Amino acid sequence: xxxxxxxxxxxxxxxxxxxxxxxxxxxxxxxxxxxxxxxxxxxxxxxxxxxxxxxxxxxxxxxxxxxxxxxxxxxxxxxxxxxxxxxxxxxxxxxxxxxxxxxxxxxxxxxxxxxxxxxxxxxxxxxxxxxxxxxxxxxxxxxxxxxxxxxxxxxxxxxxxxxxxxxxxxxxxxxxxxxxxxxxxxxxxxxxxxxxxxxxxxxxxxxxxxxxxxxxxxxxxxxxxxxxxxxxxxxxxxxxxxxxxxxxxxxxxxxxxxxxxxxxxxxxxxxxxxxxxxxxxxxxxxxxxxxxxxxxxxxxxxxxxxxxxxxxxxxxxxxxxxxxxxxxxxxxxxxxxxxxxx
Numbered sequence: 001x002x003x004x005x006x007x008x009x010x011x012x013x014x015x016x017x018x019x020x021x022x023x024x025x026x027x028x029x030x031x032x033x034x035x036x037x038x039x040x041x042x043x044x045x046x047x048x049x050x051x052x053x054x055x056x057x058x059x060x061x062x063x064x065x066x067x068x069x070x071x072x073x074x075x076x077x078x079x080x081x082x083x084x085x086x087x088x089x090x091x092x093x094x095x096x097x098x099x100x101x102x103x104x105x106x107x108x109x110x111x112x113x114x115x116x117x118x119x120x121x122x123x124x125x126x127x128x129x130x131x132x133x134x135x136x137x138x139x140x141x142x143x144x145x146x147x148x149x150x151x152x153x154x155x156x157x158x159x160x161x162x163x164x165x166x167x168x169x170x171x172x173x174x175x176x177x178x179x180x181x182x183x184x185x186x187x188x189x190x191x192x193x194x195x196x197x198x199x200x201x202x203x204x205x206x207x208x209x210x211x212x213x214x215x216x217x218x219x220x221x222x223x224x225x226x227x228x229x230x231x232x233x234x235x236x237x238x239x240x241x242x243x244x245x246x247x248x249x250x251x252x253x254x255x256x257x258x259x260x261x262x263x264x265x266x267x268x269x270x271x272x273x274x275x276x277x278x279x280x281x282x283x284x285x286x287x288x289x290x291x292x293x294x295x296x297x298x299x300x301x302x303x304x305x306x307x308x309x310x311x312x313x314x315x316x317x318x319x320x321x322x323x324x325x326x327x328x329x330x331x332x333x334x335x336x337x338x339x340x341x342x
Contacts (some may be wrong), residue, residue, distance in 0.1 A: 010133060010240040020245055024122070027058070027252060043111060048259035055253030056086070062249060066242070076299035077237035078246050080306060083233055083252035084278065087310045090261060090268070091275050092225040093254065097262040099217050103210050105187070107259075112190045113211060114255040121251050124223060128230050129247060131278045133240040143238070143286055146231035150283030153228050158276035177216065182207045232279060235286045236302060267321045274313020278306055 005015040031051075043051075059082050067075030093328045096117075100110050135142045177183065184207050188194045192212040198205040262267070285297050 009225075010130075012241040019302050020248075023062075023279065024248060026054075028119070028293070043256075043259040045260050051256030052253055052260060055249070055256055059246075059249035059253070061162055061246065066245075073299055074237070074239060074291070075244055076303060077239065078242045079238050080299055081233045081242060081246035082250055083303060083306050083310070084236065084282070085229055085247050086253065086257075086305065087275060087278060088229045088232065089254050089257070090226065091259050091272060092221060093261045094268070095221050095225075096218050096258060099221065100214055100262075103217075104215050105211065108113065109187065109190050110157055110258075111255075112170060113214050113218060114258055116215055117222065118251060118255050120219045120220045121214075121254070122248060125226055125230070125247050125251060126225050127245050128288040129233075129240065132230050132234050133243070135236075136234055136238050143235065146235050147286035149231055149285040150228070150235060150279045151287075154276045154279030154283065155274055157279065173217065173220065174213070177213060183213055184209050187211060228279065232282050235282045236299070268314065268317045269321055270314045270317040273311055274309045274316075279311050281305055281309070 005018070006013045008014075009017060062077065063075050063079045063082065066078050079274070096114075100113065105113060182198065182205060184194065184196070186209075188209050188211075190211065191209055193217065194207050194209060195204050196207055197203065229247070233247055237243060285302060288297075
């Protein structure tokens with residue numbers, strides 16, 4: 001049994017993989033089983049920020065263990081991957097906020113959607129990373145393909161126009177799901193499925209609720225964003241263990257980050273520009289450093305550039321939108337005062 005634990009799988013001993021998954025299972029049990037036993041509890045911005053800090057600190061602590069056990073370079077690659085994946089997940093959060101808001105999902109029920117969404121995301125990312133690792137280790141040119149795709153995705157994100165969230169209910173995916181599946185027009189508490197009579201047949205049938213529709217769309221959005229994020233992390237390192245662990249830690253903190261960002265979504269209008277430049281930088285680094293071997297870019301340089309771009313994007317967004325927030329607050333105050341007088 002002891003010998004089995006030291007058998008290598010995807011470049012690392014099996015005990016490292018088992019130990020990491022045990023840690024993930026313990027975190028999910030602690031978060032979901034203890035912190036949020038009350039299904040009606042609504043997570044506020046303060047709690048969201050505290051949970052985000054907790055998960056990010058734990059992710060950095062795991063990076064410290066990688067430094068101690070595997071060395072400085074894998075640790076730098078891990079932290080860079082963690083920051084990049086966390087950065088890209090912020091754009092995913094905004095899309096999820098649009099989906100849940102358009103479907104009229106209340107805050108207390110949003111937590112349930114995100115819980116199951118995170119569990120599904122962990123499985124989906126694991127499959128995609130496994131496929132990516134197989135491709136990268138079979139053919140070195142796949143990295144160059146990833147680099148070209150990242151540059152394309154960054155340019156597309158940079159020059160694409162913002163989509164109108166108001167028409168989301170009429171989105172093709174929503175129409176198709178409603179046409180193919182039995183979906184109730186109203187919520188039924190926090191249930192994903194209910195039994196009720198089918199008006200066409202009069203017989204009792206199993207119906208999905210808008211909560212289940214939201215879960216399907218949230219997972220679909222995660223798959224779409226994984227198409228960008230998985231090549232991005234492989235462009236930083238081809239160590240499958242580093243790729244997987246940094247990706248999963250970024251996902252684990254996504255639910256906590258959601259409630260803070262969703263409440264301030266209008267304050268991050270220029271964040272997408274920073275994310276676009278991050279993708280372009282990572283893709284260009286692969287082309288210049290790995291494909292053509294012109295310049296060697298150390299992992300700490302990639303980390304520094306990513307952090308600077310993300311910080312500038314956040315601070316610039318907050319600075320540019322400060323007047324709008326003050327104006328909205330003043331308007332809300334005047335409306336409340338007039339309503340009180342009436």
